[in-house]
Amino acid sequence: MRRRPSRPVSLAEWPPALRGLINAADVECPEGHAAALRALTALASHKFPSRGLFDPGVRGDDGLFSAIESVAVAHLGLGEARVHWRAALEAAQLDLEPRDRIEGAALHVQTISDTSYYYAGLAFGLVSVHLYR
Numbered sequence: 001m002r003r004r005p006s007r008p009v010s011l012a013e014w015p016p017a018l019r020g021l022i023n024a025a026d027v028e029c030p031e032g033h034a035a036a037l038r039a040l041t042a043l044a045s046h047k048f049p050s051r052g053l054f055d056p057g058v059r060g061d062d063g064l065f066s067a068i069e070s071v072a073v074a075h076l077g078l079g080e081a082r083v084h085w086r087a088a089l090e091a092a093q094l095d096l097e098p099r100d101r102i103e104g105a106a107l108h109v110q111t112i113s114d115t116s117y118y119y120a121g122l123a124f125g126l127v128s129v130h131l132y133r
Contacts, residue, residue: 014045036075036116040123043067048127072116081109084115122132 011019018041025034047064072078085105092098 007070014041020131021126032075032077033115035089036071037119037123039071039075040068040116040120043071043122043124044120044127046130048124068116068120071120072112076112076116078112078116081105081112085109088118 011022014022022034022038022041025037029037043064069078085102085108087107088098088101092102
């Protein structure tokens with residue numbers, strides 16, 4: 001039996017607590033973070049019923065990891081950070097300045113990646129609280 005594609009749930013249909021969190025992120029967080037949280041919460045709403053809580057240590061769910069990375073690229077600047085990281089590596093010498101650029105670019109990539117996984121975990125946790133309430 002073929003599954004019918006699910007309809008995306010609009011923000012207006014989300015529980016008030018989730019809407020409030022997204023609205024607060026729009027005001028308080030850096031640009032793109034609220035959109036990332038919104039996209040990851042929608043992903044969690046779709047995946048949670050069949051998958052359960054999100055565990056970034058679990059392997060074998062490449063589609064989920066690809067979706068999280070897509071959100072990081074679209075909303076948190078991961079693609080641009082990777083371009084800067086690669087450029088820094090290509091220009092690297094053993095001198096201090098190129099080494100500092102590499103370290104700075106790598107730190108930026110890691111920060112964005114950590115942020116995307118933090119928001120994914122937060123989104124899955126929020127959805128689980130809502131569903132089990």
